[in-house]
Amino acid sequence: MRALIAAATGLAVALALVLTLTALGTPAGETSPKPLLTTVPAHP
Amino acid sequence: MRRKAGLILLALAVFFAALSPLVRWYAFPRLAKIPAGQYQDMVLEAKDATLLDYGTMKARKVSKVTIVQTLKGNVEASEKIEKTAGKDVVVWDGLSYVVGPDGKMVSKIPERYIFDAHTQEPVHATGEMVDDDPVKRQGIEFKWPFLTEKRDYEYFDAQARVTAPIHYKGTQNFRGVEVYYFEQTIPWTKVKFPRAMPVEGITPESVAKTGTTRWYTTVRKFWVEPLTGAPVYGEEIHQEELRGGTLLGGRDKVTAFAGHVKMREDYIDHTVDLVKSNRTLVLLMTSYLPWGFLTLGLLLLSLSLYLEARSRRPGDPEPTKDTEPEPVTA
Numbered sequence: 001m002r003a004l005i006a007a008a009t010g011l012a013v014a015l016a017l018v019l020t021l022t023a024l025g026t027p028a029g030e031t032s033p034k035p036l037l038t039t040v041p042a043h044p
Numbered sequence: 045m046r047r048k049a050g051l052i053l054l055a056l057a058v059f060f061a062a063l064s065p066l067v068r069w070y071a072f073p074r075l076a077k078i079p080a081g082q083y084q085d086m087v088l089e090a091k092d093a094t095l096l097d098y099g100t101m102k103a104r105k106v107s108k109v110t111i112v113q114t115l116k117g118n119v120e121a122s123e124k125i126e127k128t129a130g131k132d133v134v135v136w137d138g139l140s141y142v143v144g145p146d147g148k149m150v151s152k153i154p155e156r157y158i159f160d161a162h163t164q165e166p167v168h169a170t171g172e173m174v175d176d177d178p179v180k181r182q183g184i185e186f187k188w189p190f191l192t193e194k195r196d197y198e199y200f201d202a203q204a205r206v207t208a209p210i211h212y213k214g215t216q217n218f219r220g221v222e223v224y225y226f227e228q229t230i231p232w233t234k235v236k237f238p239r240a241m242p243v244e245g246i247t248p249e250s251v252a253k254t255g256t257t258r259w260y261t262t263v264r265k266f267w268v269e270p271l272t273g274a275p276v277y278g279e280e281i282h283q284e285e286l287r288g289g290t291l292l293g294g295r296d297k298v299t300a301f302a303g304h305v306k307m308r309e310d311y312i313d314h315t316v317d318l319v320k321s322n323r324t325l326v327l328l329m330t331s332y333l334p335w336g337f338l339t340l341g342l343l344l345l346s347l348s349l350y351l352e353a354r355s356r357r358p359g360d361p362e363p364t365k366d367t368e369p370e371p372v373t374a
Contacts, residue, residue, distance in 0.1 A: 006051040010058030018066040022074040025132075028119050029081030036114040036139035037085055038152070044085070044314035 047355050053348035061341030068334040076190050076329060077161035078134045082117040087311050090282070090303025095144060098243040101292065103299040106145045111305060114139050115157075115186065125158060125169045132161035135171075136186070140202075144242075150301075151238045155202055157185055164189040164273065166200075174202045175239050182207040188266075188273035190326060192224055199226075203260050204233045216267065218276055219316050221323075223267040232261045232285075256289030258300065269319045271326040276319050277312055280305040 088111040095106045121135040136157045142150040153175045158167045166172075166181040173179055183198025199210035210228035217223070237248035237258050263281040268274065284300040292298055307315070 002047075002051055003054055006055040007058045010055035011062050013055075014059045014062035014066060018063065018071050022071050026075060026077060026079070028123065029079050029117075031081055031119045032083035032116055034083055034116070036116060036137065036141075036154070037112045038139075038141050038149070040087060040110050040112055040143055040147075041085060044311050 047352070050348045050351035050355065053344050053351065057341045057344035057348055059341075060337045060344065064334045064338040064341065067337065068330060072329045073162055076326060077132055078117075078164075078187070080117050080122045080132075080134050080161070081119045082115070082134075082136075084115050086113040086315075087111070087308040088113065088278070088280075088305045089308050090305045093303030094299050094301065095150065096286070096298060096300040098241075098246065101298065103302075108145050109150065109301070109303055109305075110143045112139075112141045112143065114141075121171065122158075125167065129167055129169070131167075133167050133169075134159055134161045138186075148242065149240070150242050152240045153202065153238055157181065159184075162190065174205060175236070177205070177236070179205055187275065188226075188268050188270075190271070190273050191330070192268055192270040192273045194224060197226070199228050199264070201228075201230050201262075201264075203235050203262070204230055205235075206230070206233070210264065210266070218267045219312075221269055221276055221316060221320060223276055224270050226266045226268060228262075228264040230260070230262045230264070232259050234258070235260045251291065254289040254291040256286050256291040259285045259287055259297075269323060271330070272319055272322045274315075274319045274322065276316050277307055279307075 090109045090111075091107065093106055093109045094103050095109060096102070097104050115136045115138045118135040118137050121137075122133045125133045125135065136155075136159075138155040138157060139152060140155070141152045144150045154173075155175070156171050156173050158169050158172050159165060160167055164184050164187060166183070166185075168180050172181065181200045183200050185200040185202070188197065194212050194215070196209045196211045198207050200207050208228060208230060210226045213225045213227050215222060216225050235258050237251055239248060241247060241251070261283050265279040266275045267277040269276050281304050283302045285297045286292060286300050287297040
């Protein structure tokens with residue numbers, strides 16, 4: 001019984017961690033202030 | 045004590061073993077995305093190209109034609125579309141700006157490309173366009189999806205506004221990176237004149253009145269890093285002709301542009317370096333972490349079972365039981 005509880009705890013923590021991370025997602029960031037280029041840049 | 049440690053190790057073993065598939069098949073599709081605010085530029089060159097001189101309406105050889113391509117992620121527009129699309133969306137406002145050897149504009153074609161941030165599938169929303177013409181893209185454009193497969197894809201051609209297969213032609217090594225080589229041929233197709241013409245006073249409408257039409261064909265080549273789906277190199281054998289009408293002075297056709305367009309060397313180096321670092325991030329989520337967690341989980345499980353077995357050895361003292369003492373009869 002104790003082993004079952006330990007395994008269930010491990011599984012629950014793993015699920016909680018992954019669900020939290022994916023729910024937080026990645027930041028969208030901001031639109032770059034740089035313009036669409038109409039001149040040839042010297043370098044990348 | 046040994047039993048307690050065994051149980052903790054078992055919990056950790058299950059934690060890491062469960063994380064392995066969760067990271068690969070649940071977290072990766074949700075976290076691996078093109079950033080909505082990404083900005084990138086690219087310079088391509090066609091050396092010894094043929095270009096139409098609109099003054100004389102004759103094709104002439106020029107030393108170089110340069111194409112400056114910019115893609116700018118529009119975060120505000122993507123957030124607006126995400127509300128109705130119900131998924132993470134990227135909106136790229138792009139500009140292909142073609143410059144002649146004299147530094148003057150040859151053509152400029154703006155685009156808005158809207159797509160799913162993970163799968164690269166196109167998303168249709170108001171504002172999707174090529175050169176201010178509303179379009180409904182099918183297939184991919186500019187980038188392949190993460191974990192690109194060895195198969196043909198549908199690729200949108202912005203000049204012809206058509207989607208056609210881009211064929212997988214094999215795996216190659218490009219500057220130390222394993223890449224999939226794709227090739228697409230767009231046969232001679234009648235296409236619209238760009239809204240911005242290189243000569244002041246000439247508009248697509250005024251050219252159309254002469255009966256002259258614009259035709260285009262291209263062979264498009266991409267070398268794509270399969271984990272990120274990012275092209276590390278691209279080439280195009282591009283030809284444009286003007287055909288018929290009064291504008292050509294009795295000629296059947298005249299070349300408007302012909303050239304072998306290739307990425308500029310410094311941009312190749314920059315792209316390869318960028319793709320190499322992004323590739324490591326994708327590998328982390330699809331391979332390193334899942335396999336690492338699984339191995340760690342199995343190790344911890346073995347250790348846990350070992351401790352449990354040792355705690356049950358016959359030579360070891362029995363664990364004390366908190367039982368009531370038996371009553372003794374006199």
